[in-house]
Amino acid sequence: MILIISENHERTTNEVIRWLISLEKKFIRVHEDEVFVIKTKDRRIYVESERNCFFIDEITSVWYRRGGLRFLRKKYDDDAVDIYMNEHQHWLENYVRNYLENKKHINKESNYHINKLIVLDTAKEIGFDIPxxxxxxxxxxxxxxxxxxxxxxxxxxxxxxxxxxxxxxxxxxxxxxxxxxxxxxxxxIEKDFEIRSFYLNRKVWSMAIFSQNDDQTKVDYRRYNKVKPNRNVPYNLPKDIEEKIIVLMDKLDLTSGSLDFIKSDDKFYFLEVNAVGQFGNVSFYCNYGLDYEIATSL
Incomplete structure (x- = not known):
């Protein structure tokens, strides 16, 4: 059974689920507004919400996309008992999360929110060019x-x-x-163009974004020009840059993520990595089929 932790209306999650249905794979999708209660039956742990119920030992792989697992905390009238039981419940929840994260996974709830400053320091140590x-x-x-x-x-x-x-x-x-x-x-940095790369399990797919010729997008391509969109094309990063990406993602303990670069003359400047960044545009414009790659990886 595949466990997907995501937001309610996250489009990329929907596309991956379509592939899982096509591949006839069983899955459970957890939304960010679900609240679970941890229970046991026949010495097995299961979690239950108003929408889902599953034994944690039935899960074979986990995709953490966005959101997170939320648990109901019981309250007790006596302060001393409440403090004790709050800690008791914390460690039980911690065990469930840790158990699931030790399954085959694409990213983890515990470390998806990475510190940009630490990432830049780490990338510099690896040998990336950094502005x-x-x-x-x-x-x-x-x-x-x-x-x-x-x-x-x-x-x-x-x-x-x-x-x-x-x-x-x-x-x-x-x-x-x-x-x-x-x-x-x-x-x-005066750029030739920008590059958005998607990383999954030691493989890299990249897209060149020609944003520099439009005043609206030249500083930040996310200021999308919907009237005259930037040109986006498939792109192959140099082999040594892809190898550095693998080292970086290993150090950050990430199995997936979106990375941004600037190409300027003969240099590729690393900007940042987002573990839960959007990659649907990379898949769509470059015909990479990344939704299928995620589904089959799970």
Whole structure:
């Protein structure tokens, strides 16, 4: 039985599930709003929600896409008993998660949210070319129009009551008079084009994104121009770059993820890796069939 942990309306998950149905493989999909209770029967552990119920020893492989396993915590009137039982429940939940993560898996809930600063330090140690970066609380030593700013955290989406906001990469073009929260600055690289690579189980599929000729997408291709989209084509990274990707992903203990690069002259600048990043566009534009690759890997 295949266990898929994802968000309710995640499109990539739906595409992989279509392949699993076609391949006649049994699966369970866990949504982010499900809450499970841990139970036992005949000395076997099973988890149950209003939507799903399964014995954990029936699971043969796990795909952690997004979201996570949530468990119901029982409350007790006596404070001392409640503290004790809360710890008791914590370790039981921890065991279930650990048991499932030790199955054949594509990524894990426990380590998908990786630290961008640690990733960049690790990539530099491996030998990737990295645009110079630093943290600062003001723009005193920032070179205007030659430096970009981007979030330290991977998720650049702000959710308000009636709207959403997106944190895009931006060029620093003026000095700020006051200090601010510690911020990530990076050297602006003049690019030939960008590259989005998808990694799965030591294999790499890449796509070149020609975003540099459009003022709307030249700094951050995620500012999609839907009227005149960027040209996207299949691309083969040099062998030594792909080998470094494998080393990096092994060090980060990731079996899958999306990586971003900039091609500038004869250099490939590594930018970041996102364990749960989108790869549907890479699969679609390049006809890679990555949904099928994931389904058969599971």
């Amino acid at each position: 110079e970066y630093f943290l600062a609380e003001n723009t005193e030593n920032v070179k205007l129009n030659k430096t970009i700013i981007k979030p330290i955290a991977g998720n650049g989406i702000l959710k308000f009551e009636d709207s959403h906001g997106f944190m895009y990469t931006s060029i620093v073009d003026k000095k700020e008079k006051e200090d601010f929260f510690t911020t990530f600055f990076q050297q602006k």
